[in-house]
Amino acid sequence: MGSASSMLTQYDIEEVQEHCHNLFSQQEIVSLYQRFCQLDRNAKGFISTDEFLSVPEFAMNPLSQRLLKMVDGLNFKDFVAFLSAFSAKASIQQKIELIFKVYDSDCNGKVSYNDILEVLRDLSGSFMSDEQREQVLTQLLKEAGFSRDAYLTLDNFIKVFGKSGLKMEVEVPVD
Structure with a gap:
């Protein structure tokens, strides 16, 4: 998938969909990618602790320090996999x-x-x-x-x- 600033290809979308057990539609993955790119301010291809803490809802969460251990340094594919547990379709x-x-x-x-x-x-x-x-x-x-x-x-x-x-x-x- 290269750097965060590059565009997602159909292959990338399908690969991410498969990685997250098809819990997100292709449109949702594109939206998540846009959000990922907004968070990845330096276009490194992963989201750092500071970038996660820039999300007010995340920073205010009383479990944010525990969650940071799980999410620091996630690339896009793993970011979507992490979020897939929050999908309405997740078991x-x-x-x-x-x-x-x-x-x-x-x-x-x-x-x-x-x-x-x-x-x-x-x-x-x-x-x-x-x-x-x-x-x-x-x-x-x-x-x-x-x-x-x-x-x-x-x-x-x-x-x-x-x-x-x-x-x-x-x-x-x-x-």
Whole structure:
């Protein structure tokens, strides 16, 4: 696909579509490419941390630092693949896999009590005390059949969240 400033060919569009499991139409991919080029201010072919933080919605997200670890340096194809979890057509499993990666910050394939506690801290800020967070988390894990010492795998996450009716979508404006 070359540099970000070059135009997408039909082959590029189809390749990206295949890479993201056909969750975006060709028009949506072209729109995403235009947005990618706007973010890639220096036309390097990837988006840096600073460029991601220039998106106000991203910068204000309480999980932005965790997400930055996942998105820093993405090229266009991987940018679309990342966003595909937010597609209305994405499966619940694809959405849960993304959430799991947010929690599994050390990328060891397991989420510990402390990993979840850190995310809760990021999400709740000063609205909850550490003691309140620990009580909520301990109760939640107990109800799901896990102890405080358990490590949750992706399969555990799918079992717990798979029935939740998780709604995680973003609309891609098509020009």
